[in-house]
Amino acid sequence: MSWLLLLCLVAAGILQAPAQPNPAGFISIDCGLPGETGYVNNITTLSYTTDASFIDAYAGSNHNISTKYMTSTLPNNWWYTLRSFPSGARNCYTLGLLMPGLKYLIRAKFLYGNYDGLDRLPISFDLYVGVDFWMRVNIQVSGRWVLAEAIVMVSRDSLQVCLVNTGGGVPFISALDLRPLRNKIYPQANMTHGLVLVNRINFGPYDGSAAIRYPDDPFDRMWFPASGGATAYWDEISTEMKVEIGDDQFQPPQAVMQTAITPKNFSSNIEFTMDLQGSPSYWSLGYIEMMYFSELKSLPNNTLRQYTIYRNGEETTTAYTPPYLDDGYTYSAEPFHARQYLLSINATANSTMPPIINALELFSIIPTTTLGTNSQDVSAIMTIKERYQVQKNWMGDPCVPDTMVWDGLTCIYASSKPPIISNVNVSFSGLNYTISPDFANLTDVRHLDLSNNNLIGSIPDTLSQLPSLIFLDLSNNKLSGSIPFGLLKKVQDGSLDLRYGNNPDLCSNGNTCHPTEGDNKLAIHIVVPVVVIVALVLVAILCFWLQRKRKEGSIRNPVKVTNDGDWIISLPLENRQFTYMELEVITNNFQRPLGRGGFGYVFHGSLEKGTEVAVKLRSHS
Incomplete structure (x- = not known):
């Protein structure tokens, strides 16, 4: 079974309707959906919205998959549309109104469906969650969808999900979900490490649904039915009785815990194999597993179900007895490293019943310690971007990774400290309106080039308060009024090179305003004498x-x-x-x-x- 969960799905209905409020914190995006009207999925009752408000207006283009792939095997309408990104090395969705310090499940979905008519496969590109590498997406088959899911703890009130072009084809995305989690679950996910889903399996009777998810799972985790040749050796058992779900570390949904598998032959064991060769990123950091068990039958007093669990031949759990109608679980206390995952659940010598298992989750671990750009700098430069509608490659974090620094920016990197923005060059960028006061919030900027734009109004006095500013180019704009005294003082003492030529209505050093003559780059320390x-x-x-x-x-x-x-x-x-x-x-x-x-x-x-x-x-x- 592939770690990418390349599963063919059965049909499920979709109800087109005005979008309804989602549970608190849920964000459900149908990427590439035209217009502004969303819809409600009548299976999950969750509302899906367009992606227009989550990404820059000029980023990417909307497409429909080929009608050849618009079949009943697709469970939701959001598989019919996608957004592709033929331009730019990095394109990002921004998810806001988050709670810093809270864990979130982030899920991206991809279906190529020959939307471009080229049928050119394979396609590969990278995903980033925030400034941290998430995984590489590999599309091998036109009609099969790919799922990418991560659990991370956020440090700010917004989070970006970025698609990065690595030369393996045009990146695209079909849908994007964000779900808040309780902080006590998945303790392995914290401020320094995230979890990337390799597989999540619901063992038990297959009722025809694609997966168990919301509302059965309040966190909208997707529990996929087991598949493969091994299912021929299993008996599926279930109950309609309530299984108690404790306030524990993982909180599996009751619908998952009400089903299980057991070997057809009482003397057999449960064995399950998964190839991890193509697993997500950072496999060297290891994997962790969670297994869920609940006894669904009331066993006589002289009957015992007891088993030992082995992973790749190594004993991990000894003489385990599943609790009756209660959620039991085992998990990896430490990450393990492997290229293949072989799970064996063997009955002990004292057991009179074969082993059972209800569900399993397997994750790889990714580091989330990469420091993003200084938060004040990010806030300032993002406001500047929105004010002037800058249409450069200003996507994602301004300085991180250092191979994708925004055009026109230079950053300074120091160990154990967030990067800072030191140079800003937005000349010839079509900037309109007045000079934004947010430039003065870039407190570490040394060089600021605003030349050759259409800036109007006066020069903000706050620019003179930038402690590190040594170069300021305002030439070839339409500025007016007087040059602030603070800037003139810096020019006089030799700490600032100020250029302001070809601003006809700009007054220099308090004199009556008149058109400036001479070179556009004439420094003010020449004009003052x-x-x-x-x-x-x-x-x-x-x-x-x-x-x-x-x-x-x-x-x-x-x-x-x-x-x-x-x-x-x-x-x-x-x-x-x-x-x-x-x-x-x-x-x-x-x-x-x-x-x-x-x-x-x-x-x-x-x-x-x-x-x-x-x-x-x-x-x-």
Whole structure:
């Protein structure tokens, strides 16, 4: 039996109807379903919705499988549609409103069905859950569906399921499910390890249904009927009596525990073989198994059902007696390593009855310790992506894995710490509207290139608060207003290379706005001295004019002297004019800001005789 559960299914009905609320936390997605209306599966009563709100609008394309494969053997309509991803190395579904620290079952389903008319097989691609490798999907037969299921504990309030093109064909997906679990079940799944389903089998009478799942299983696990040649050697037993399901580590559904198998020959054993050669990823981390047992017959006092369990010839459980109408189980205390799984359940010498088994689960273990990008950076860059509808390969985690970093980003990786975003280059990206304040939340960014877009409005002052920013390119946009004083200060002290050319309505250093001339990449540390010289000339002209006015009479009002930054000094004590250099001396190079009002920054200053003054920078709109 293949680990991928390549099973041909029997017919089951589907009721098209308006979607109904699912149990809390359930997400059921029919990938590739057109329109916005979902439907209710009348077998599970679960609502399926389209995938439009879970993936970027431009990602992938919808398809129907070939009519040749639209047969009664398909149990649900969601097998008829799929979404393929011919473009991009990685395409992701985002599942939100999750509870951090909770375990979830994630299930993806795939049916090729020759949707593209090429009938080109095999097809293979990789699945990631969050930033961790989940498994490689291998499609071998057009009309057989493939199931991928994992149990993971989430650390954030959202989770991404990503399909990665590895060169083995175009990735696609038919359906995607997410189910919350109780944290006490499957203790082997935690923050450092996840479980990938290899097989889940319900031993017992086959009633024609594809699998036991919700509502019989409140967690919507899919328990598949046993198949294969070995079934000819089994007797199937069942009961309609209630089997007590304890509040234990696995909580199998009662419908599963009400059926079992036992050898036809009382002297025989139960043997079951599974090839693990093609099992999921990270087989080197090992496998774990859970076996479920319940005695379904009331045995006389002088009758004993007792058996020993062997895995690949190694004894794992000794002299086990299943509890009557109660859920019993055994499981792997430690992972085991194998390329083939051989299960033997042998009656002990004291047993008067052959062994039984109700159900079995087998999982491989995957590590889930990969650190994703810093959460603040993720939140900021995702908001930026949504604001500007960036249509690059911005899918999945921005920095992880390092082979799939988003276009235009550079990340810094440190051991035991989440990666951080250090460079953002979104030039020529068609960005519209104003500069998002979320750029200022990328607190470790060093280089920020927003050039050659259609950005409008003023430059946010918050950009000057980025502690690591050393390069900012705003050239070739439609920005207006004044360059924030904080950015000018960084340019003046040499810590920032600021480029802002070809923004006709942008005011540089407080001067009257006019079109910028020269090279679009002219650095502001070249412009500032020129503006200062012009300002000094204006001061000289003003001094000349005031000198002439003195001849006409005494000046009674305070003098306001402006230059490059529209600096104003209020001096009711004497009538004097000041050059820009004198203002720098008076304010100690503008070292002590007193505050900021509606007209700009105010700085403390002292005249030669110790007179304290306030120097104000007037802002221009």
